Amino acid sequence: MARWLFKSEPATWSFQQQLEAGEKGTFWNGVRNHLAKKHMMAMKAGDLGFFYHSNEDKAIIGVVEVIKPYYPDHTDETGKFGMVDVRAVKPLKEKVSLAQIKAEPRLANMVLVNNSRLSVQPVTGEEWRIVMELAGEADRAEK
DNA sequence: GCCAACGTTGGC
DNA sequence: GCCAACGTTGGC
Numbered sequence: 001m002a003r004w005l006f007k008s009e010p011a012t013w014s015f016q017q018q019l020e021a022g023e024k025g026t027f028w029n030g031v032r033n034h035l036a037k038k039h040m041m042a043m044k045a046g047d048l049g050f051f052y053h054s055n056e057d058k059a060i061i062g063v064v065e066v067i068k069p070y071y072p073d074h075t076d077e078t079g080k081f082g083m084v085d086v087r088a089v090k091p092l093k094e095k096v097s098l099a100q101i102k103a104e105p106r107l108a109n110m111v112l113v114n115n116s117r118l119s120v121q122p123v124t125g126e127e128w129r130i131v132m133e134l135a136g137e138a139d140r141a142e143k
Numbered sequence: 144g145c146c147a148a149c150g151t152t153g154g155c
Numbered sequence: 156g157c158c159a160a161c162g163t164t165g166g167c
């Protein structure tokens with residue numbers, strides 16, 4: 001199963017709102033970047049992702065699950081981009097800040113560190129485990 | 144609020 | 156098809 005990271009400005013769409021959207025989840029639209037699109041096209045229902053708050057928080061705050069694979073984004077008038085549906089799984093016990101991630105040598109290769117502007121990013125299994133560890137979710141880290 | 148990094152656009 | 160100019164994002 002693949003792992004991802006979804007990035008959002010909490011002022012636009014926060015994890016709190018994602019939680020309130022409940023089991024049915026919501027579509028993750030507004031992506032207008034081809035690399036991010038490529039990642040979304042690779043997603044499958046059941047894939048898990050981190051929910052990252054940019055700007056105010058600068059921290060990974062929760063876990064989401066992809067519940068519907070890539071389909072066209074009707075809000076994109078060019079017709080080039082699409083979106084996936086995600087639902088909140090749970091908030092992390094402790095959120096993991098960007099500063100923590102940067103301070104962790106084993107996470108030096110995370111896309112978040114190297115290409116922070118990319119809004120949808122792949123996360124390796126190892127990175128997932130380490131972030132879960134930092135979040136105090138070590139028991140959940142096992143695959 | 145500033146600025147670096149990156150993507151996109153448009154002139155040639 | 157190249158590349159400079161411009162706009163946007165996001166960390167600080």
